[in-house]
Amino acid sequence: MGEEDPQLDEEVQRVLDAIDALGAGELPAAERARRLTQLLDEWPNTHSRVRAMRQAAMQEMQDDGLSLRKISAETGVSFGRVREIIQGVTKRPKADKQDPPEPDA
Template sequence: MGEEDPQLDEEVQRVLDVINALGSKDQPAAVRAKLLTQLLDEWPAAHSRVRALRQEAMKELRDDGLTLRAISAETGISFGRVREIIQGVTRRPRVGKKTTAKEEPGAE
């Protein structure tokens, strides 16, 4: 599997290890492709759940009396972003040049 990041919490690292294992060459390519497709199909809903759980946790910290600055210091997330998360503001995707099939390397 890949190298572990010593700054990641053990539970987060386990999730990342499982994702890495799905791409392990120990399994046939067809199996890997199927498993990774299933993960990607579920990813949007899982991502939304994670965001909602984070927002809930931050609201709980605020309701327990922490200021937004204290939540920022505790979580390592900027004050402005903490405020946005609690308010339910999601970041817009980064604006960049979209590639078309003709622009992709190897496309004909």
């Protein structure tokens, strides 16, 4: 299993430990592969749900009167990123992660 990070919230660590357990060698390889495939199949939807929950939580903080700077300080997310999250802006891939340019013919 992965080493625990003292900076992580206990519940977040439990989720990460559960993911690590899916790949643990205690089960036959075929069963591990099946479970990990299920996780990967669900990952895009799960990622979207987590992003939406984070956006809602930050919006709630703002609705409760907190400034973007205060939200940033309380969550550890940069001021600019807090603003983007509340506005629903998703991160765009960096230029180096896009498809490479076509070679000259």
